[in-house]
Amino acid sequence: MVVGGGIIGLCIAVALANKGVEVILIDPESGTAASWGNAGHIATEQIAPLASIATLRQVPRRYYGFGGAMDLPPSAWKTWAPFAGRFLRASGRQNFARGQDALRGLMAEALPAWRRLAAALKAEDVLREDGHLVLWEHAATAAAGARAWQSADIGSASVQPAAREDLDRLEALLGHRPPGALRFAGSAQIADLDRLRGRLKSAAMEAGVTFLSGTARLERSGRTVSATVEGRAVAPGARIVVACGIGSREIMGEAGHRAPLIAERGYHVRAQSGGWPSDLPPVVFEDRSMIVTGFEDSVQAASFVEFNSPDAPADARKWDRLERHVSALNLPMSPPFRRWMGARPTLPDYLPAIGVSSRVDGLAYAFGHQHLGLTLGPITAELIADALAGAPETVPLAPFDIDRFH
Known part of the structure; x- marks a missing residue:
C-alpha cells in the first residue's frame, strides 16, 4: 500500500507493481502536490543541502520584504520558528558536509533512474537532456x-560559460544580451508534467495498481500498524x-515517528507561449530567483520559498511579482496567466x-x-522497492533514516 499520489508515490507504486507486488495507492487528490506545479527541472547540480552557513549568510538579501524570494510571514511565526531552530542546528559545517556526501551519492543515480523510468513508460521523449541556463x-x-x-x-553535472550561440538566442528572446550566463550539462527537464502524470497513472493501472481516493490514517498497536481511509480499514496486514x-x-506521527516537516510553499504563473523557443532549456534568472521553463504547450515562471502552513491562503502578491518579472523581462508569455501555489515538503537538514x-x-x-522531489522520484522508488524486497542497497540509506530526528 502506498500513501500519496505525487511523483514519489506514483513512482513507488509503479516500481513495486513491476516487481509483482499487489499495490493499492491512496491519494486525497488535493491538486496541490508540489510534484505537478514545479519547474520541471531535473536538478542534478543541486547536491549542496540548503541547510548551510552559506544559506544563512544570504538570508538578508533573499528576504521577501527586501525584494528576495524567501518569506517568513510574521503571522505564521508559530509554524516556522520551531523549524528555524532545527535548521540552525543542521547548518553547521560537519552536518553540511555529511549531508552533501549523502546527496552526492543519491544525485549521481538520479538521471540514470529517470532514463530507466522513461524507457519503462515508453515515453523517452518526456525526458529532455539539454541541461539548463543560468543568467544574470x-x-x-x-x-x-x-x-x-x-x-x-555540482556532482555529476558540469558548467561552463554560455556559448555564443546560447547568448545569441537569449538576446533574441530578451531583446538585449545578458552580461553573463552559464550553460549547465548533465541536468535535464520534463517536457510536460501533465503528460508525465498521465503516463505514470496509466502505467500503474496497466501493472494492476488499485487507486483509492481519500485521506489515510495509521493506527498503531505495538509493532503493528494498519491503515484506514475515511474511517474504513484498508488491506489489513x-x-x-x-x-x-x-x-x-501527521501520518508518521501516528506510527510513532517524528517528522518535523514544514511546507516550503512555491508559486508559479503559467501561460500560453507567445514565442518561447520550443528547444530552449529551462532558464534561471538568478538575480530574480526565478526559473522559466517551456513545456509542450505553455511557458511557466516559478519562484519563492514561503515558510507557512500548507493550508494558509495563498499570497497573491507573489503571483503579482512574478507577473511583473515576466513583463519587465519582456518574456514571450501571453496572458491570461494561470496561477498556482504548492507546498514543498522540507525537513530541517534539507x-x-x-x-x-x-x-x-x-x-x-x-x-x-x-526542491528535489521531481529529480529524485525514480531513484527513490527504486531504493524503496529494493529495501522492501531485502535487496542490497545501491545507495546507502542510513543518512536518510527518519530516526535522525529522534
Whole structure:
C-alpha cells in the first residue's frame, strides 16, 4: 500500500507493481502536490543541502520584504520558528558536509533512474537532456554568480560559460544580451508534467495498481500498524509506504515517528507561449530567483520559498511579482496567466527521509524531498522497492533514516 499520489508515490507504486507486488495507492487528490506545479527541472547540480552557513549568510538579501524570494510571514511565526531552530542546528559545517556526501551519492543515480523510468513508460521523449541556463542581468552579480557556480561542487553535472550561440538566442528572446550566463550539462527537464502524470497513472493501472481516493490514517498497536481511509480499514496486514509529501508529518506521527516537516510553499504563473523557443532549456534568472521553463504547450515562471502552513491562503502578491518579472523581462508569455501555489515538503537538514521503519513492522517512508522531489522520484522508488524486497542497497540509506530526528 502506498500513501500519496505525487511523483514519489506514483513512482513507488509503479516500481513495486513491476516487481509483482499487489499495490493499492491512496491519494486525497488535493491538486496541490508540489510534484505537478514545479519547474520541471531535473536538478542534478543541486547536491549542496540548503541547510548551510552559506544559506544563512544570504538570508538578508533573499528576504521577501527586501525584494528576495524567501518569506517568513510574521503571522505564521508559530509554524516556522520551531523549524528555524532545527535548521540552525543542521547548518553547521560537519552536518553540511555529511549531508552533501549523502546527496552526492543519491544525485549521481538520479538521471540514470529517470532514463530507466522513461524507457519503462515508453515515453523517452518526456525526458529532455539539454541541461539548463543560468543568467544574470547585472555585470557585478554575473561575475560573482559565475565564480560561485564554477567553484561549487555540482556532482555529476558540469558548467561552463554560455556559448555564443546560447547568448545569441537569449538576446533574441530578451531583446538585449545578458552580461553573463552559464550553460549547465548533465541536468535535464520534463517536457510536460501533465503528460508525465498521465503516463505514470496509466502505467500503474496497466501493472494492476488499485487507486483509492481519500485521506489515510495509521493506527498503531505495538509493532503493528494498519491503515484506514475515511474511517474504513484498508488491506489489513499490508505493508505501507508513506509518501504523501507535507501530509507525511501527521501520518508518521501516528506510527510513532517524528517528522518535523514544514511546507516550503512555491508559486508559479503559467501561460500560453507567445514565442518561447520550443528547444530552449529551462532558464534561471538568478538575480530574480526565478526559473522559466517551456513545456509542450505553455511557458511557466516559478519562484519563492514561503515558510507557512500548507493550508494558509495563498499570497497573491507573489503571483503579482512574478507577473511583473515576466513583463519587465519582456518574456514571450501571453496572458491570461494561470496561477498556482504548492507546498514543498522540507525537513530541517534539507535531506529526504527514505527508508524502512525501525519502530514498527511493515512500514516504509519516502518524503521530505524539498526542491528535489521531481529529480529524485525514480531513484527513490527504486531504493524503496529494493529495501522492501531485502535487496542490497545501491545507495546507502542510513543518512536518510527518519530516526535522525529522534
